[in-house]
Amino acid sequence: MTSELSIGNEIKDGFKETSKWVQNNLKWLSELESFYRERAKLEKDYSSRLTHLAGEYFGKKSAGTVALSVGDAPTTTPGSLEAASLVAWNEILSQTEKMSQDHNQLAQEFEFQVADQLVALGKKCDFLVTTINGFNTALTEKRDKAYLVLEKAKKSYDEKCIQMESARAKQTKSSSDKAQRKAGGKEHEMNIAKNHYLVTINQANRIKDKYYFQDVPEVLDLLQDLHESRTRVMNSIWVSASSLERDMCKRIDARLTTADSVVSQNKPGLDSTMFIKHNLKDWKEPADFQYVPSSVWHDDEQFVVSSSTELQDLKIRLAKAQQVYDQMQGFASSEIGDLTSLNKQRQGMKSQDGLSGEQTLALLSKYVRSLTSYTSHETAKLEALVEIESIQNNVPEEHDLSTDGIDLDKLGKKSGVFNRFKKSLTISSEKKATKEDNTDMASTFSTESKSKNGNHLSFFRGRSRAQTSDSRFSANTGSDANSATERTDDTKNAVLFSYQKTDNDETSVTIGDNFSVLAPDSGSGWTKIKNETTGDTGLVPTSYIAIREAVRSNAPRAPPPRKSGTTRSVEAVYSYEAQEDGELSITEGDNITVLREDDGSGWTFGELNGMRGLFPTSYCK
Structure with a gap:
């Protein structure tokens, strides 16, 4: 893929037209063959x-x-x-x-070294297009599945509300203990259904963000890589045909040189540039899903924990989500080595002296296979993370969310669905182990740079607010956060990292600015503030600031850091020079103390030689 332009970055949600464009160019190969x-x-x-x-x-x-x-x-x-x-x-x-x-x-x-090679190129590209289309279909199905689960959760919640209202009406006519117990049971069922509905809303929103800002752009870039690889191979075939004819007859050497000159000017990125220029369109991100209250019951989007019944259900959900998150994190971590090595080789395709066209197509095939498995596990991990955040951020502080006494193995015997899910994870793990036995990849990684809006990019991209909101999973009021502002007053709010606004409803902040909170984080990962230094008001990422002033008691809590036992250290594999305030410069071979784990943004907060800041997670092992 060209280093200057990316279809995934420039054209939003453009799989249909990009895929058609690539296939049109593949069909063109048959004309060249003819x-x-x-x-x-x-x-x-x-x-x-x-x-x-x-x-x-x-x-x-x-x-x-x-x-x-x-x-x-x-x-x-x-x-x-x-x-x-x-x-x-x-x-x-x-x-x-x-x-x-x-x-x-x-x-x-011409028959065997040119026409037949064009046929072979077409077959290879058609197979790779089929693989990429399958990958895109799988991503779309995952997104649609999340939407369907949300729709079912809403329907179930409405049904429980109607049942509750019916039971309540009967209770008013009969004061018997049985009627009261029945009404109470229906209320518990309704509350549980509502909590499930709220979780699925958050999951659907995050899956939607991941689909449009990470998965779809990745698919589009794969199609772009395929098209540009096809161009490289086609160029080499053209040059070969010219050489054959030049060897036959020196008299037409000048004309063949002219043809070679034209072919050499057909850079892979030229087609992409024109395509992008003629396909730019106005695009707006689909609106987030919002809580829709039942017409007969609750009218707000707060979690309901009115008794031990709801609390126990949430604790079980939390335990399961934590288990799934750990499993998916393990799978994704085991796959990242292959994927990062392939990604580094993929970046080498940008160089004219890098891989040949044939090697590029083979590399893309490996990359798509590895990316498909990794993305599946990352999506499952994201769903589990959203459920953990949803529960931890919305259950009042007075409730104990400890899951120490929950035995998921016993619960799993009562839930065929959960057992089947665990079985699928086992199968996936076995397949991954087989794949690892047959693959020898270097554990290197080419980290993405920062995007133009200043947000840190993950392994693929960081295009949405949802990416920033992941950082809520690491607390923003601990000793690590305070260490970034040691010279500030501990009683005042502080800016931990500088942020440059990208939307009209946001505001920019710089380390050292004073601000006051206008509206606390509602679970979106953004806090509305007034920058007292500049006088501007707007949203900033919650994880970029430390709030020390009193806020409303019903404001969502940042989830506590995951329990890690003892502090760990990592070794720098590559050197990195800090690009802005809040980052940490590292040199190959440095041992860095991890103060806060990677929250999904691709950056880890650590300490080296008394200095603290963020550094790229993938630069260390």
Whole structure:
């Protein structure tokens, strides 16, 4: 893929038109094949005609040799000797016969080394397009599945609300204990259904963000890589055809050089540039899903934990989500080595002196397979993370969310669905282990740079607010956060990292600015503030600031850091120079103390030689 332009970055949600564009160019290969086969026919016909012509004039020369050499009535016949002019003419006719053979050879070379190669290229590209289309279909199905789960959760919640209202109406007519117990049970069911509905809303929103800002752009870039790889191979075939013809006939060398010049100017990115220029469109991100209250019951989007029943259900959900998150994190971590190595090689495709077209197509095939598995596990991890955040951020502080007493193995025996899910994870793990046995990849990684809006990019991209909101999973009020502002007043709010606004409803902040909170984080990962230093108001990422002033008691809590036992250290594999305030410069071989784990943004907060800040996670092991 070209380093200057990316279809995934420039064209939003453009799989349909990009895929059609790539397939149109693949179909064009059949026209190129047809051209060279017609050329081969012409060369064969010319070779046949030239051979016949040379033979005819060999006969004429033989019949006139004596007359031309020595005259019609020589006193002494020349025997086998020929006149010098005839010797020269004989050489011309001999070379003409060889030229006919050269044309016949060129016809065969056009058939086997050009036309057949174009057919092979088309088949390889068609197979890779099918693989990428399958990957895109899988991503779309995951997104649609999340939407369907949300729809079902809403329907279930509405049904429980109606049942609750019916039970309540009966209770008002009968004061019996049975009616009261029944009404209470229906209320618990309704509350549980509501909590589930709220979780699925958050999951659907995050899956939607991941689909449009990470998955779809990645698919589009794969299509772009495929198209540009096809162009590289096609260019090499064209150059080969020119060389074949140049070897046959030096007289047309100038014309072939002109053709080569045109081919060499057909850079892979030129097609992409024109495509982008003619396909730019206004695009708006689909609106987030919002809580829709039941027409007969709750009218707000707060979690309901009115008794131990709801609390126990949330604790079970939390335990399961934590288990799934850990499993998916393990799978993704085991796959990242292969994926990062392939990604580094993929970046090498940008260099003209890098991989050949054939190697590029083979590399893309490996990359798509690895990316498909990794993305599946990352999506499952994201769903689990959203559920953890949803529960931890919305359950009041007075409730204990400890899951120490929950035995998921016993619960799993009662839930066939959960057992099947665990089985699928086991199968996936076994497949991954088999894949690892057959693959030898270097554990290197080419980290993405920062985007133009200043947000840190993950392994693929960081295009949405949802990416920033992941950082809520690491607390923003601990000792690590405070260490970034040691020189500030501990009683005042502080800016931990500088942020440059990208939307009208946001505001920019710089380390050292004073601000006040206008509206606390509602779970979106953004806090509305007034920058007292500049006088501006707007949203900033919650993880970029430390809030020390009193806020409303019902404001969502940042989830506590995951329990990690002891502090760990990592070793720098690559050197990194800090680009802005809040980052940490590291040198290859440094041992860095991890103060806060990577929250999904691709950056880890650590300490080196008394200095603290963010550094790229993938630069260390």
